[in-house]
Amino acid sequence: MATDGLRAALLLAQAGAPARRTSPRASWDVVADVRQLLHYPFMRHAFAAGTIVAVVAGVVGYFVVLRRSSFAAHALSHVGFAGATGAVVVGVNPVAGLLVFSSVAAGIMGALGQRVKGRDVTIGIVLAWTLGLGVLFLSLYTGYATEAYALLFGEILGISQRDVAVTAIAGAATLVAVAAVYRPLLFASVDEDVAAARGVPVRALSAGFMVMLAVAVSVAVQVVGVLLIFSLLVTPGAIVERLALRPGRAMAVSVALALAFTWAGLSVAYFSPYPVSFFITTFAFAAYLSARLPAAVTAVAPAVRGPRRGWRARG
């Protein structure tokens, strides 16, 4: 069976608990640390896949936030879960299952277009069913708990060389597609009416973007899993949105953030006994908080300063 990534994840998890208690030590010698980090093939694969995923997620995530389609990202990851587990059952690479299932779902959602909007209850019900399907597929396969864990929360340390290759091809295809439609996609995302009047095929672009999103979701699931997909696919875009940059620069910063979360998460996790996904999501959350904090402080500040000024005036 060609489930290399998850197989490896399973082996790691089985052997992992005792092995990881004696995790490597970081020193102040950065070069030595990096050499340590990249010593084992599984870490090199993790860094390679993580880097590709971060670039794709950073670019696509910018549009996810701009188009307010984070719910679609969430939905596609759940559908992808059923695809990945189904692929494991029939003996196909789970990443391929993820790609196929979420792309088909994206095509359907894109074709429905506007009619999908405001139907979160219906979509939620369908999603719950796809997760249930995923559980069924898992039970048909022996590695139940570990498989589920890897898919739901990500297991990038178990990624194989072939998974890295699949990720690289899918990621490159997505980036080429985004570059090809960059300007009209931006136009349609910001101002659909004017874009349509200027001849931009807004419906086709919307469906096309859903497929790009499906691919981004599929590759990102390997790193952070179905449930934590937001940390790479939405958080960088959401942080960038608060900075008011020109679109090209905003996308670059979004990519830089996704890369920083992934690299930092991988590095810190290597020298600690705790999971990579925890660190990636925590770094993402911390960055989001620090991006929001200044605005929150200025919003609260007048209320705090108000009474004191009044007291002084009285004095």
Next chain:
Amino acid sequence: MHAVEPAVVARDLAAGYGTETVWAGATFEIGAGEMVGVLGPNGAGKSTLLRLLLGLLRPQRGTVQVLGRPPMRGNPDIGYVPQRRPTTDETSIRGVDLVRLGLDGHRWGTPLPGRRQRAAGRRVADAVAAVAAQPYAGRPVGQLSGGELQRLLLAQALVGEPTLLLLDEPLASLDLRHQAGMAALVSDLARELGLTVLLIAHDVNPLLPVIDRVLYIGRGGVAIGTPGEVITPEVLSRLYEAPVEVLEDSRGRLFVVGLEDEVSHPHGY
């Protein structure tokens, strides 16, 4: 110099969605360089007329020519500002980015930095300057007031150097003073650049100093002429198939009485 052919020619034009007709029997011409106010109650089909001219909707009957051709989606000679705000308050797109989309947002691909980019940047800056929006063009559009956003959308429509400008309710959500300012700005730009303008409005009064004619869309029909010719009890009563009165105050402002609330009580009253 532009050709002297009319900007818009409609013959027995009917518009609607599906089998439902919104208005019919519209025969009119709009001359090149004319500024026309499009008036009428809510739901009468004012925006529908713009959709027809933009090629986003096919006529149910009759013919229409725009700049000497049948309507065509993506016509680069038309600048368009739709009615509703394009984005939510959170958006980080800056005013200049919004204007820039009007220049090449419809083209495929990703622009690379270079001479062409710098030229595009200058054209965007010129359009922003033309509507005097420099002070706030660098801010995210979510933080702009209705009037500021409206000026930037106007710059977005102008940056592609159109010859016909279609503006859907550019005065909505502005107070009376800003309505007059916006109307004057559009009029000045139109004269300077030799543009034909169709401007949808709710209330004719802020437009009276600047428009050449009004196109009044009533219940099922269309009438065109100078404000004095169209905004009369006879014409409006015929359009509405109901008795309508027109009152004029000491400053020449017109009030249409006997229709729905929003028409009988123009803004500010």
